Amino acid sequence: xxxxxxxxxxxxxxxxxxxxxxxxxxxxxxxxxxxxxxxxxxxxxxxxxxxxxxxxxxxxxxxxxxxxxxxxxxxxxxxxxxxxxxxxxxxxxxxxxxxxxxxxxxxxxxxxxxxxxxxxxxxxxxxxxxxxxxxxxxxxxxxxxxxxxxxxxxxxxxxxxxxxxxxxxxxxxxxxxxxxxxxxxxxxxxxxxxxxxxxxxxxxxxxxxxxxxxxxxxxxxxxxxxxxxxxxxxxxxxxxxxxxxxxxxxxxxxxxxxxxxxxxxxxxxxxxxxxxxxxxxxxxxxxxxxxxxxxxxxxxxxxxxxxxxxxxxxxxxxxxxxxxxxxxxxxxxxxxxxxxxxxxxxxxxxxxxxxxxxxxxxxxxxxxxxxxxxx
Amino acid sequence: xxxxxxxxxxxxxxxxxxxxxxxxxxxxxxxxxxxxxxxxxxxxxxxxxxxxxxxxxxxxxxxxxxxxxxxxxxxxxxxxxxxxxxxxxxxxxxxxxxxxxxxxxxxxxxxxxxxxxxxxxxxxxxxxxxxxxxxxxxxxxxxxxxxxxxxxxxxxxxxxxxxxxxxxxxxxxxxxxxxxxxxxxxxxxxxxxxxxxxxxxxxxxxxxxxxxxxxxxxxxxxxxxxxxxxxxxxxxxxxxxxxxxxxxxxxxxxxxxxxxxxxxxxxxxxxxxxxxxxxxxxxxxxxxxxxxx
Numbered sequence: 001x002x003x004x005x006x007x008x009x010x011x012x013x014x015x016x017x018x019x020x021x022x023x024x025x026x027x028x029x030x031x032x033x034x035x036x037x038x039x040x041x042x043x044x045x046x047x048x049x050x051x052x053x054x055x056x057x058x059x060x061x062x063x064x065x066x067x068x069x070x071x072x073x074x075x076x077x078x079x080x081x082x083x084x085x086x087x088x089x090x091x092x093x094x095x096x097x098x099x100x101x102x103x104x105x106x107x108x109x110x111x112x113x114x115x116x117x118x119x120x121x122x123x124x125x126x127x128x129x130x131x132x133x134x135x136x137x138x139x140x141x142x143x144x145x146x147x148x149x150x151x152x153x154x155x156x157x158x159x160x161x162x163x164x165x166x167x168x169x170x171x172x173x174x175x176x177x178x179x180x181x182x183x184x185x186x187x188x189x190x191x192x193x194x195x196x197x198x199x200x201x202x203x204x205x206x207x208x209x210x211x212x213x214x215x216x217x218x219x220x221x222x223x224x225x226x227x228x229x230x231x232x233x234x235x236x237x238x239x240x241x242x243x244x245x246x247x248x249x250x251x252x253x254x255x256x257x258x259x260x261x262x263x264x265x266x267x268x269x270x271x272x273x274x275x276x277x278x279x280x281x282x283x284x285x286x287x288x289x290x291x292x293x294x295x296x297x298x299x300x301x302x303x304x305x306x307x308x309x310x311x312x313x314x315x316x317x318x319x320x321x322x323x324x325x326x327x328x329x330x331x332x333x334x335x336x337x338x339x340x341x342x343x344x345x346x347x348x349x350x351x352x353x354x355x356x357x358x359x360x361x362x363x364x365x366x367x368x369x370x371x372x373x374x375x
Numbered sequence: 376x377x378x379x380x381x382x383x384x385x386x387x388x389x390x391x392x393x394x395x396x397x398x399x400x401x402x403x404x405x406x407x408x409x410x411x412x413x414x415x416x417x418x419x420x421x422x423x424x425x426x427x428x429x430x431x432x433x434x435x436x437x438x439x440x441x442x443x444x445x446x447x448x449x450x451x452x453x454x455x456x457x458x459x460x461x462x463x464x465x466x467x468x469x470x471x472x473x474x475x476x477x478x479x480x481x482x483x484x485x486x487x488x489x490x491x492x493x494x495x496x497x498x499x500x501x502x503x504x505x506x507x508x509x510x511x512x513x514x515x516x517x518x519x520x521x522x523x524x525x526x527x528x529x530x531x532x533x534x535x536x537x538x539x540x541x542x543x544x545x546x547x548x549x550x551x552x553x554x555x556x557x558x559x560x561x562x563x564x565x566x567x568x569x570x571x572x573x574x575x576x577x578x579x580x581x582x583x584x585x586x587x588x589x590x591x592x593x594x595x596x597x598x599x600x601x602x603x604x605x606x607x608x609x610x611x612x613x614x615x616x617x618x619x620x621x622x623x624x625x626x627x628x629x630x631x632x633x634x635x636x637x638x639x640x641x642x643x644x645x646x647x648x649x650x651x652x653x654x655x656x657x658x659x660x661x662x663x664x665x666x667x668x
Contacts, residue, residue, distance in 0.1 A: 066567055086570045099568035102666075103586045112582075113572035146666075164572065 006216065007231075008041040015078070017042040017200055018063065018168065023072035025058055025224075032058040034224035035072070045194050045201045047215035049208060049247075055224040056204045060170050063202065064093045077167065087116075092166035096173040098157035100145040106156050107132075107141040113164045131159040134193060151182050158190075162197060171203040175210060187213045208248050212236070220244045236296075242373055245294040250329070252300070252340050254293040258285035258372065266372065268293060271336040278311045281372035295370035300342035302330055303362040304354060311367040316340065318359045323350070330355065332363055397646070404639035405432035415635050436640035445624065446641065450648065452619040456535070456610075457603040460542040464599050465592065467543055468550035472591075473584075475551070476558035487555070490548050502541055502612050509537050509613070533615035541609040546602070550595040557591030558584070590663040597656035604652075605645055621645055 008014035016039030025033040032055045040046045048056040061067045062074060065086035074081045081089065092113070100109050110131050114124045132138045135155040140148050145156065154174065161169055174190070175183045191214050194201050205211050211218045212232040219229045220243075228240045239245035242253060256270030256277070266285060267276040270293075277293065285291055307313060316332035319339060323346075330342045342363050348354070355361060409416035417431040440446045475486045493501060508514045509532040516528040531537050561584065569579035585592075607622030614620070621641065628638035 064567075064571055066570075086567070087573045087575055091571075093568070093571045095564050095568055097562065097564050099562065099564040101565060101568075101583060103589075112569070116573035116578070160572070 006043070008044070009039070009217065014041055016040055017044075017077055018202075019075040020059075021073050021075065023062070023069045023074060025055075025062065025067060026070045031224050033062070033069070036224070036226060037072075038219065038226060038229060040200065040202060042200055043198055045191065045203070045214055045216045047211035047218045048202065048204045048221060049211040049218050050206065050221035051247075052206060054221040056221050057172060058224075059221075060093070060172055060202065060204050063168065064091055064170055065089050090167040091170060092161040092164055092168075093170040093172065094157045094161040094174050096176060098145075098153050098177075100153060100156055100160070102145055105142055105144055106137060106148070109145070109156055110160045110163050112160065117164065127163055131163050134162075134196070135159040150177055151186065154178060154186065158193070162193070162199065166199060168200045168202065171201060173205055174203065175205075175207075183210070184213075190214055212248075220247060222247075238371055239294060239373070242292050242294065245371065245373065250297050250341060250343075252293075252295045252297065254295070254338070254340075254370075256291060256293065258289050258291045259287055260285065265367070266291075268372075271334075271338065274314070274334075274336060278367045279370060279372050280367040283372055283374065285372065285374070290375050292373045292375070293370045294373055295365060297329055297341040297343040298327075299369040300340065300363050300365050302332070302342045302344055302355065303364060304359075306362045307364050310364040313362055313364040314340070315360065315362055318355055318357055318361060321355075321357065328353075330361070332361060400639045400642055402432070403635050404436055404637075404643050405434065406636045407431075407433075407435070408634050408636050413635065414633050436636045437644070439637060440640055440644060446621075449619050449621045449624045450644070453604055453606075453621040454648075456538065456542075456618075456620060457600050457606075460539055460546070460603050461596050461600045463539060464543050464546055464550045465596060468547055468595065469554055469592070471547075472551045472554035472558055475555050476561070483559075490551050494548070498545065499608065501545070502609060505537070505541050505544065505613060506532060509540065532613065535614065535618055537613040538610050538618055541613045542603055542606065545609065546599040549598040553594040553598065554588055554591040557588040561587055590659060590666070593659040594656070594663075597652055597659070601649060601652055601656070604649060 008016075018040040020036050020038045023033055023036045024031065034055075036059070048059060050056050058067060062069055063076075063081075065081065065084060068082060076090065101112065104112065107128055110128045111124050114127055119127070128141075129138075132141055135158055137152065137155055137159060140152060140156075145153055148156070154177070158174070171190075175186050178186060187210060190201075194214075201214075203211070203214060212235075215232060217229060218232055218235050219226045220235065221227065222243055228235060228244045230238075235244065236248055239248065245251045246253065254268070254270055254277070256268040258266045258268055258279075259276070261267045264280050264282055266279050266281060268279055268291065269276050279293060301307075306315070314334055316334040318330055319333040320331035322329040322331070325346070327343050327345050330344070331339050332342060333339050340363055346353070403415055406415040406417060408414060417428055419425075419428050471490075475483060475490075478486055506513075510516075511528045511530065511532070513532070515531070516525075519525045520528065531540075565583050565587070566579050569583045570576070574582060605622050605625075606620060607626055610618045610620040611623050611626070614623075625638055625641045625645070628634050628641060632638075
């Protein structure tokens with residue numbers, strides 16, 4: 001039996017639920033969103049990832065209706081959203097500050113949106129009870145927001161925004177205020193709820209781990225533009241630019257000049273006196289073109305003896321060791337002064353660690369381990 | 376010990392400047408009028424002793440307050456004027472406080488200054504200025520006649536309308552400041568959340584902004600209601616002969632009639648009436664403090 005893969009973005013027939021069409025948003029002189037076009041599909045868990053000020057929150061606020069595009073249009077289920085005020089949109093938002101009404105109980109907070117719809121009383125009761133069960137808040141229904149913990153408040157905010165069955169749920173840094181452990185638990189809870197309700201989620205975050213964990217697709221943003229949209233694994237494994245490679249996880253960037261030496265194969269001249277690096281890349285480079293090799297530390301092997309039969313090998317000295325418990329990151333300084341990070345799992349007890357400071361080691365990686373990126 | 380001193384200072388202050396004078400006034404209210412200096416009797420005399428002195432005190436003046444309908448009418452009229460002025464001040468002050476709280480950050484200090492600015496001139500001078508504005512030949516009538524809106528001057532001065540104008544003008548800052556404080560703390564995202572959940576601008580205001588500024592509204596209302604109830608200067612300068620307020624009655628009993636005991640009884644009853652809103656005000660402040668914790 002094969003499990004159908006959820007990737008509507010590869011299906012030319014699929015219609016996106018949300019469509020940004022050449023959207024530009026300016027605040028005075030400042031351009032927050034710069035000519036942005038993108039489609040988000042139904043049932044997606046879409047993450048907008050980027051540093052603060054990159055425009056991700058502006059994008060979300062335009063979806064909610066709190067900002068209107070300076071140019072271009074946004075469509076929700078084929079309908080142009082420009083003239084629709086926030087209170088008439090089939091979207092709900094979970095605010096970064098949660099924005100729970102302090103004068104209302106948890107129950108009344110969740111029922112707030114339903115009452116505005118004019119839903120009959122017994123239906124409101126049922127729906128609120130259902131949301132309380134979904135977010136495991138049954139016991140706190142009568143309390144006020146200031147009488148519950150941060151994690152519980154976060155769940156109330158989620159329940160309140162889901163209560164109206166929105167077509168689209170917007171989450172603005174939803175887990176920012178939680179501590180790390182709780183955040184991880186809540187991430188899985190969010191995915192679970194998203195799956196159960198089948199709602200389309202758009203999440204804004206600056207935490208790349210969070211985006212990678214929860215999202216079906218991640219859009220990496222910078223200066224009002226989307227740099228890359230792809231599934232988390234593709235964002236990580238095949239970033240399309242140095243910016244994305246650098247923003248997501250740890251990476252070694254080696255600058256050099258490419259010389260083609262076979263089909264999809266290049267020799268990279270990178271430092272005087274060092275043998276050129278062998279790299280395979282589907283991206284085409286011309287002779288002598290400037291390029292950057294992005295290679296993840298965990299794809300670099302660290303050896304005590306010079307290995308044979310490998311595509312790339314360099315010699316260096318251990319400068320620093322970052323011990324993270326399960327893994328260690330070794331900062332290895334090459335004779336040319338370049339520092340390359342290599343990661344290895346700590347399969348042995350720390351007292352029997354194979355490498356220590358000032359050891360001479362050999363770093364090796366395969367021709368396909370890295371990604372060759374243009375300037 | 377230091378803490379004790381810190382607490383003792385306000386209590387001593389209250390004792391010296393409120394409780395002791397109050398006991399004196401209470402004592403006078405239980406005395407009888409006399410052609411003497413001071414104009415009441417009995418006086419405490421060491422020779423006859425405390426019991427002889429106390430036995431001469433009675434509640435005659437309080438009984439008198441219930442017998443002459445001038446007094447309860449004055450109390451009722453004062454309550455009515457205080458209530459109506461509080462509502463009017465709220466209606467004028469709330470939009471002003473709201474606009475101030477929504478103004479750009481850099482303007483707020485200036486706007487606040489403008490609200491407080493009138494306090495820099497004497498209260499009495501400002502009330503006299505209103506006489507100049509509201510009288511038949513005053514600025515307001517001159518202006519209205521000049522624009523051609525009226526042909527005959529309006530009689531505003533020496534009516535209740537002038538009293539309301541004067542009270543609303545004078546007490547407006549006391550209404551604006553607590554409401555402004557409550558509105559300024561209001562998180563803008565709460566309004567957005569309400570709109571996001573299906574509220575129009577107006578329902579969001581009604582269901583979120585108003586309830587969350589309730590403590591400010593209550594505080595401001597009491598800060599206006601309590602002093603207006605005993606107000607004397609504004610009704611006597613701007614009001615007419617038919618403006619009946621207890622502050623004015625008190626003054627007349629004291630200075631025109633020289634009936635200190637009845638005047639004191641009027642003051643004691645006024646204080647008893649004021650205790651109710653003061654207790655309610657205290658409770659509001661306490662609730663607000665609890666909510667903030």
